[in-house]
Amino acid sequence: MASRLTKKLSPNRKYWVDDDSWDYVFDLGAIAREWLDRFGSLQNIRMVILDDPIYFSPLAVHFHQRGIPLVALCQNLESLSLGQLNRKHQFRLLQKEIALLKKCSLVVGISREETFLLRNMGMPVVYLPYYPVHAIQERLGKVRENRIHSRKEGYLVLGTAGNKATLDGMRALIEFWGSPRNSLREEKLLVAGFWTRKYLPSAPAGNVIILGDITDAGLDDLLGTVKALVCFQESGSGALTKIREMLLAGVPVLANSHAARSYHEFNGAGLFEFAGLEDLGRAAAAAMAAATEKRREQFAPPPMPASLAAAKRDLLARLTALSAGDGLPAATMN
Numbered sequence: 001m002a003s004r005l006t007k008k009l010s011p012n013r014k015y016w017v018d019d020d021s022w023d024y025v026f027d028l029g030a031i032a033r034e035w036l037d038r039f040g041s042l043q044n045i046r047m048v049i050l051d052d053p054i055y056f057s058p059l060a061v062h063f064h065q066r067g068i069p070l071v072a073l074c075q076n077l078e079s080l081s082l083g084q085l086n087r088k089h090q091f092r093l094l095q096k097e098i099a100l101l102k103k104c105s106l107v108v109g110i111s112r113e114e115t116f117l118l119r120n121m122g123m124p125v126v127y128l129p130y131y132p133v134h135a136i137q138e139r140l141g142k143v144r145e146n147r148i149h150s151r152k153e154g155y156l157v158l159g160t161a162g163n164k165a166t167l168d169g170m171r172a173l174i175e176f177w178g179s180p181r182n183s184l185r186e187e188k189l190l191v192a193g194f195w196t197r198k199y200l201p202s203a204p205a206g207n208v209i210i211l212g213d214i215t216d217a218g219l220d221d222l223l224g225t226v227k228a229l230v231c232f233q234e235s236g237s238g239a240l241t242k243i244r245e246m247l248l249a250g251v252p253v254l255a256n257s258h259a260a261r262s263y264h265e266f267n268g269a270g271l272f273e274f275a276g277l278e279d280l281g282r283a284a285a286a287a288m289a290a291a292t293e294k295r296r297e298q299f300a301p302p303p304m305p306a307s308l309a310a311a312k313r314d315l316l317a318r319l320t321a322l323s324a325g326d327g328l329p330a331a332t333m334n
Helices: 002-009 011-015 019-039 057-065 087-101 112-119 134-147 164-177 216-223 241-249 277-294 306-323
Strands: 048-051 070-074 106-109 125-127 155-158 189-192 208-212 228-231 253-256 271-274
Touching (some): 002 011, 002 019, 011 019, 011 087, 057 070, 057 087, 112 125, 134 241, 155 216, 164 189, 228 241, 241 253, 253 277, 271 277
Parallel strands (some): 070 106, 155 189, 155 228, 228 253, 253 271
16 A cells, blocks of 8 residues: 555656556666665675666665766666656656766666767766677577578568557557558568557557567567568667667668667668658668569678677776776777
8 A cells, every 4th residue: 555655646757658657667666675675785795787777766876875886787768768758857857867877887878879978978888789699699590591582471560569669669550551651551560579469459450460479489480481670660769679680680671760770870781761651662662672682682691890899898897997996997999
């Protein structure tokens, strides 16, 4: 009862667009306070690595006050994800999030754009572009091999519908798919991912099929036969890790410019950007023409980013120095 009352009366509720978003944030804050009760008094902590401090602010504040170095794993700036926010209070939440990150001795980001923003605010940031671990690389390599001779049909939308930016993009794309303005409307649109059956219509119009949750094996089979993956977002932050994975798997990606953030250099080389949904057909035609030109419908897999090895060395040096109490070494270029 006390917890429900605290959740209802908390002044932080005003930042989030709906109860689902607020429930998630509130529950993570409660977990942070529980961890603080259990581990907050430990005396031998030399460094704390914290995932997205905005969700675990009690821990961030506590360890900062104790002078223990904090390292933030900033997958994305939550206050830039419009879909989950009360826009009236967005700027205030951004201020709160930036203030929490400034308590950190180091911030690790996967988004080139957000790294740029934080670095220009004077924060020590390491840009660590996403590249999948070896086991996932092997899976994606097998998909690439299977695509060489497979028959391609349909387009795939893949994502976690619990993410508001992803869900809003899926809904907009599904609504558009059967429109006379969509030159691809005779094609199947396959929608897969966590919670897609819960949040998306069970019987969408047109050639849209909601697959729901899907196993890794099922996804790999699907990726072996679809014409392309479609990524559409009108808002959202961070970087879409699935874009790099699809490029490694040899699956063309159709993405609007916002969804393609941090990957613009691949436009025309496996990634095909479009301005808005009415431009989707042109991007699909460009992908098909490029695949035909490649003959085997394969684009060269994107190499490991040249900056990644340097970023890893830089990050390791910084973590080692922080845990030893030596402060941060001079930054290398990344």
